[in-house]
Amino acid sequence: MTESVPVYMNRLGRAAREASRQLARASTAQKNRALLAAAAALDAARAELAVANQRDLDAGRASGLAPAMLDRLALTPNGIDGMIEGLRQVAALPDPIGEIRDMRYLPSGIQVGKMRVPLGVIGIIYESRPNVTIDAASLCLKSGNATILRGGSEAIHSNQAIARCIQAGLAEAGLPAAAVQVVETTDRDAVGALISMPEYVDVIVPRGGKGLIERISRDARVPVIKHLDGVCHVYIDVAADPDKAIRIADNAKTQRYSPCNAMETLLVHADIAPRVLPPLAAIYHEKGVELRGCPRTRELLGDDVLAASEDDWRAEYNAPILAIRLVDSLDQAIEHINTYGSQHTDAIVTEHFSDARRFLTEVDSSSVMVNASTRFADGFEYGLGAEIGISTDKLHARGPVGLDGLTSEKYVVFGDGHVRT
Amino acid sequence: MTESVPVYMNRLGRAAREASRQLARASTAQKNRALLAAAAALDAARAELAVANQRDLDAGRASGLAPAMLDRLALTPNGIDGMIEGLRQVAALPDPIGEIRDMRYLPSGIQVGKMRVPLGVIGIIYESRPNVTIDAASLCLKSGNATILRGGSEAIHSNQAIARCIQAGLAEAGLPAAAVQVVETTDRDAVGALISMPEYVDVIVPRGGKGLIERISRDARVPVIKHLDGVCHVYIDVAADPDKAIRIADNAKTQRYSPCNAMETLLVHADIAPRVLPPLAAIYHEKGVELRGCPRTRELLGDDVLAASEDDWRAEYNAPILAIRLVDSLDQAIEHINTYGSQHTDAIVTEHFSDARRFLTEVDSSSVMVNASTRFADGFEYGLGAEIGISTDKLHARGPVGLDGLTSEKYVVFGDGHVRT
Structure with a gap:
């Protein structure tokens, strides 16, 4: 890269914030079209995905990655089927965005209720499994959020190949390319930058080992939806x-x-x-x-x-x-x-x-x-359709986090010229 | 104090965590009894409150506090009426704790729903107004949370006098004294300690000027429900x-x-x-x-x-x-x-x-x-009954924060010997 890591990450952040505004008003049909088109693109790109994954596996073997890690890194035909099926399932889920609940009249005459809205921009930091790229991107997209994905450096070529399929889906639906961005540098400073941009990133979801999650929680300057232990x-x-x-x-x-x-x-x-x-x-x-x-x-x-x-x-x-x-x-x-x-x-x-x-x-x-x-205890068994993780936090989302956990609720108020006395 | 500030705050934190477990299982009747008994104690302590407040006002004048600050600090008979009325209103609100919603059967045969539960221990950091002591304590108590209150040093005697009334209410209802604790030192390090004890404090609610809130958000090691600007x-x-x-x-x-x-x-x-x-x-x-x-x-x-x-x-x-x-x-x-x-x-x-x-x-x-x-846009006008503040965050509570904003939801699962296959 010709630019420094902080400058690069800042550019991604700014683009994500911009894209999040377009995504927030994207129609359900448009979001589903992007998900299904991405599924079709994955299906058409099997050969390319295999080549990219092989590069990662070769590099991993050469650098002495443990067999369990290589296992997680491998993108099998079954694994690709799973990603395609996952995209279709997320497309089939009801759209949470725009749902209005508890709308009621109050003594002043105004009507007050709550409307479900996207969080904005979600940063996902994960380790070796490339299928997380699809899981995370699809849930964030369906819930109207822009995503910045930072996968493990050992999976960089696989993740970039998957990202191209997502890009194809976004383009087909007329959604901005910056709706889903994969960080293209393996420089560790990129993580530090991603978790320190409250102006561009609304929440961080780390997925990985306890060490990673503790480090991110400690250093993040934005809220973190985290999963620590399961005792x-x-x-x-x-x-x-x-x-x-x-x-x-x-x-x-x-x-x-x-x-x-x-x-x-x-x-x-x-x-x-x-x-x-x-x-x-x-x-x-x-x-x-x-x-x-x-x-x-x-x-x-x-x-x-x-x-x-x-x-x-x-x-x-x-x-x-x-x-x-x-x-x-x-x-x-x-x-x-x-x-x-x-x-x-x-x-x-x-x-x-x-x-x-x-x-x-x-x-x-x-x-x-x-x-x-x-x-x-997981999102599928609880009927959430899918999950981005299980939160052991108490604030915001607790337990399996599905689409709703990637949203927020704002108040909506209707009046007829009402003023406060 | 004979102990250092960190040791003192740690002791408060530990006691609050302990009390929060008792509060989580306190009955609605018990919590309401404490609120109403505290209201009666305030009513009976008007003379004592006036003396304590006068000490704060005299000290404030002597140290050259601005007239607007003295105004906020003053505890008038009307102000005391307001606190008493506030306690009664919170007692009259429905208890959010234990509410179970969306309980439904899933294909596996298990039933899954959500139960509303307290957050645990809430730290409130505020500036001069002593009535915040009652507002915050009553909402936290009703929602089953233990509170550690750190008011402005200029209001320390008023806050302690109010705290004694709350203590009387807790004692009458058989609830632990540590359910509501007022920090008794004016040492600034107490704030630093309060926002750095994730093992004892689940969330911090700062109330005050933008400077205070920015400082606390930046330094806190626990989640913060904050209200920054209102543009x-x-x-x-x-x-x-x-x-x-x-x-x-x-x-x-x-x-x-x-x-x-x-x-x-x-x-x-x-x-x-x-x-x-x-x-x-x-x-x-x-x-x-x-x-x-x-x-x-x-x-x-x-x-x-x-x-x-x-x-x-x-x-x-x-x-x-x-x-x-x-x-x-x-x-x-x-x-x-x-x-x-x-x-x-x-x-x-x-x-x-x-x-x-x-x-x-x-x-x-x-x-x-x-x-x-x-x-x-406030909790009373929205029918929340009362508010602890207005959140400009997106995660967890957004907009006016009432009792629900001081709670969380956990999943409850019922089976009949169900296992996963």
């Missing part, structure tokens, strides 16, 4: 149905190990533990899940269970490891979750109405469940 | 009813000059200007409002109108001064507002349906109005 709990209450308890505690841990909504600590009421823990331990043993328990858990299950330390109660393993603790009351379970949890997703298994009611009220997490697996 | 516009469209236009443009400017929702710039379509501007200028002249216009405005109204500079389009006068600009189209009006405005409150006067519709969609402000005075 999720299942609590098996004394009044649990044992069959449901076993089914849920199995599923929450073992259906998949890596997602953030997988259970990391199992809490069991001491009075029901002898009935549910031995069969659960057998299931976990068979599936190769390492157990780490409190002293009473080890007393019950034997020395195969390792001793859990204080660190285990705070651990997000994302792996076949489970911490288990016996508690003597619902209060103790809630106290444990509110102390060690990450306010992500926590479930109680119980048939006791008042215990369920208290758990729902007193557990301060973005998703609180009764008799269901924590693995349900 | 509000009225645009008189070519299709405006001239009577309504004159009534609204008069009211928006002159009903009161200091509020943030008063009009600062009047935009007038050139084709209707000869009909509405001369009578408006006569009204403004009579009320002593200084006019600063674009060249065409001055051509129309004469040299009594000063020449407006670029700075005038960005000015928040909060005073009997008005900038006037003629425009040739709705597009130009929208462009002016989105360029120079502060995204607070903007109104169009028009009978043209499509112009109104475009203005509502394309003006990116927290309140957008048709045929009504910008002066309506």
